[in-house]
Amino acid sequence: MIDSDPTALPPKAKKPVSLTRIGMSSFIGTSMEWYDFFIYSTAAALVFNELFFPSFDPLTGTVLAFSTFAAGYLARPVGAILLGHFGDRIGRKSVLVITLVSMGTATFLMGVMPTYQQVGAWAPILLVTLRIIQGLAVGGEWGGAVLIASENAPEGRKTFYASFAQMGSPAGLLVATVVFTVLQISVPGGALADWAWRIPFLIAGVLVPIGLVIRLSIDDAPEFKEASRRAESASVPLVQLVRHHWRGLLIGTGAFLGVFAIYYLLTTFVLTYATKTLHMPTEVVLPANIISAVVEGLGIALGVWLSKRMTARSVATWSAVALGLWSAPAFLLMHTAVAANLYLAVGVAMLFVGTSYGVLASEVAELFTPTVRYTGIGLNYHLSGALGGGLAPVAATAILAASGSTTGVVILCVVVAVLMVASCLLLPRSNTAKLVRRPEPAR
Numbered sequence: 001m002i003d004s005d006p007t008a009l010p011p012k013a014k015k016p017v018s019l020t021r022i023g024m025s026s027f028i029g030t031s032m033e034w035y036d037f038f039i040y041s042t043a044a045a046l047v048f049n050e051l052f053f054p055s056f057d058p059l060t061g062t063v064l065a066f067s068t069f070a071a072g073y074l075a076r077p078v079g080a081i082l083l084g085h086f087g088d089r090i091g092r093k094s095v096l097v098i099t100l101v102s103m104g105t106a107t108f109l110m111g112v113m114p115t116y117q118q119v120g121a122w123a124p125i126l127l128v129t130l131r132i133i134q135g136l137a138v139g140g141e142w143g144g145a146v147l148i149a150s151e152n153a154p155e156g157r158k159t160f161y162a163s164f165a166q167m168g169s170p171a172g173l174l175v176a177t178v179v180f181t182v183l184q185i186s187v188p189g190g191a192l193a194d195w196a197w198r199i200p201f202l203i204a205g206v207l208v209p210i211g212l213v214i215r216l217s218i219d220d221a222p223e224f225k226e227a228s229r230r231a232e233s234a235s236v237p238l239v240q241l242v243r244h245h246w247r248g249l250l251i252g253t254g255a256f257l258g259v260f261a262i263y264y265l266l267t268t269f270v271l272t273y274a275t276k277t278l279h280m281p282t283e284v285v286l287p288a289n290i291i292s293a294v295v296e297g298l299g300i301a302l303g304v305w306l307s308k309r310m311t312a313r314s315v316a317t318w319s320a321v322a323l324g325l326w327s328a329p330a331f332l333l334m335h336t337a338v339a340a341n342l343y344l345a346v347g348v349a350m351l352f353v354g355t356s357y358g359v360l361a362s363e364v365a366e367l368f369t370p371t372v373r374y375t376g377i378g379l380n381y382h383l384s385g386a387l388g389g390g391l392a393p394v395a396a397t398a399i400l401a402a403s404g405s406t407t408g409v410v411i412l413c414v415v416v417a418v419l420m421v422a423s424c425l426l427l428p429r430s431n432t433a434k435l436v437r438r439p440e441p442a443r
Helices: 021-044 047-052 058-089 091-108 122-150 158-186 191-194 198-215 224-230 236-245 246-265 268-277 286-311 312-335 339-365 370-401 405-423
Strands: none
Touching: 021 047, 021 091, 021 122, 021 158, 021 198, 021 286, 047 122, 047 224, 058 091, 058 122, 058 236, 058 370, 091 122, 091 191, 122 158, 122 339, 122 370, 158 191, 158 198, 158 268, 158 286, 158 339, 191 198, 198 246, 236 246, 236 370, 246 268, 246 312, 246 339, 246 370, 246 405, 268 286, 268 370, 286 339, 286 370, 312 405, 339 370, 370 405
16 A cells, blocks of 8 residues: 655645625626516517517507517426426536526527518517527526525525625616617617617627636535435425425415516516507607616615615515505506606616515525425526516506506506515514424435
8 A cells, every 4th residue: 555645735625716706696697697588578568569470450469579578487487497406406506507508599599580571470489489498597597596695605694695696687677778778779760670679689699608607616505515415316396395395485476476567567568558558759768677777776785784674574575565555656657658757656666676676585595495495486486477577567468458547557566566465474584584394204
């Protein structure tokens, strides 16, 4: 037997990745994913009815365009189950790389796909197919981004680091809206619907390599690695969720529902309402989304700050109450067709959306154990997204088309806000509190 060299240096330990880098990774990665997702919603509101559904009247074409928008949302829970399964079994980091590449590729292909005029019915079919791929990717993205930040964070700081992933949503919306606004201002009349709409989608192809470098520099948290090491290899996270964590699924989905429904009713739907019904110019309406993104980002920061003083649960609950109360005044202000009133209506709503959205990620994650957490929070988030974000704009547009009034839309906002309040009251009472869980099968 050969003795080891006593003068040899011990192997160099791998330098741990800083929490700042992990937090920024979550922020930049989700910003890119949401940029891809939001440019579709903006294009659906502005030009897709003409490009892919030209044989219908403008409002009906917009309903169909939003239906393809909803297809992406309906695919998100499937992505949460499929990619969440692997995120819980093999690790958060590996799945986050897959989601980034999938989303970027699908978005880039949207930028080069033919329109209805060029290939007929194949155009909307291709559009829906790529939209579904986007939905699957986002379904696996958000949960991993939240968890890789919050699970690496120390107790008492989980809400703060989880909010990095939440900031990706307003950042993505801001960049997407700025890009479309610049195009509206700079390209000749009619060019947006002719060719310029492709530019925001093609940008995604440039962003993917940047995101990959960032994603490959992070690692899973020791908490997850230890839980995964002790877990049964044959365990199926979805089965464990249904058997032992069904209460968490209901509470988390209800908590996020109001955020999604009101968020998209006051961003995506408002684009259609203001331009098609109130006949406000697009270049006046688009800045409302910029205001939405900035104010929501400020709201997220405010919500995290308040959570250290009045608990995250209280912040989410009172934000839901405010969203319900503000719905009617918001639409009354918008109905005046005055730009300043539109911006005020959207801005106030987005403040309350932000305060709740910023704290809910870490709170909902506490409803689940590590080996089912990726699947659990992904399902919470994306089931509420499918219901509130995917179907709400379609329902609101249909209500507007049938009645010519926004009264039904206001009622819809109030109902989901009430459900959100009830769900938030059932969340843990503090950042570290957990619901009592039934024990999982012995490992």
